[in-house]
Amino acid sequence: MVKIEAIAVDVDGTITDGRRRVCHSALDALRKAEDAGIPVIIATGNISHFSYAVATLVGTTGGLVCENGGVIYHDGYNDNRVIVLGDISKAQKAYDFLFDKFGKDIPFRIVEDSDARVSEITFYKNMSSEPLKEMLKDFDVEVYDSGFALHLTDPAVDKGTGLAKLANLVGYNVENIMCIGDSENDIDFLLAGGFKVAVANACDELKEIADYVCENKYGDGVAEAIDKFVFNQE
Template structure:
């Protein structure tokens, strides 16, 4: 059995359902875990930090799909991505699509958009601009091509003095793939994107938060 030194877990679609309701069984289970638990999300820093407090896990959060990291609740955001690249890409895309921006003023490393346009066509239009467009399942994100949850996890692991292969990670969507690749063990919940399931070491029988509980039980971090 894999022995996890730390856990990284996604929020939307993993700890929550499609209506973004937090699974209380998963919250209760995570509070019993004795190794560090880090939230890794496409959400902004203030949301992630509030969620961490509410759930009762570590103050360390990976936000904006890896573009921002924070180690202390009252600390400073560490920005790992270049939002200027994303703005240049947006200026190109605005000539072809009508957008609805989400949390633009609060995002420090990326641009978040409503899922109401052809993402594959958009990807072609910004090819070679040093950005990528990621589907979190809840929104589209224009991010610096150098940014991912995986790279942020490597950054966090180094700062904590933990081998990234000592992390077990739990997620549901495309933006979790790189995190699965750098961690020691990746668990996809049942409702996960098929691309994520392909790189996962385990797929849980149940979706979202109930799947998180099953993942923690499999890892031996909580009792059956």
């Protein structure tokens, strides 16, 4: 068992429930970890502004991996605190293709925060991701289904490369980071960390690569993993 020196946690479906409401159990557990000197990193498909608000309100200090690794943020990294790693032009090319194909009847609706999204294009999850993946299979984009939205992401980045870059900048050893997630956009994220945790509501692919699959869903799973592996209280 690795010594856990930092926790990296996904947001939607991991510290929030299926209706995207934040779980008290996760808040308490993450704050307890921070109070014990274990920094918490937010690793999410959400934009940096949203992620910054989450970090502020939850009380986490470990930095941010946003837009599925397309953007990272850390408070202490000189003036260059927001670093864009993903190339949005790849998603734009894929979107232009979809728009040419469907015109105004395009069945994918871009989420409201698109003015602030700098490395990806993200759609509301109003359908299964399979048709979109098939349509864009020849494009240089990764299509992620987070369970809450569909993301067109630069394949050169993911939450795992973002976490590694953040760790390198800040001085975390990724081998000592516990990563907790729920969806297919968390596969590379968990693979980059030292100890891999899937909450009970996670997709099967994530559970397959996890070192530990929680008995509990959503934030209760986060609290379970933190108690068990950070504080060793079964």
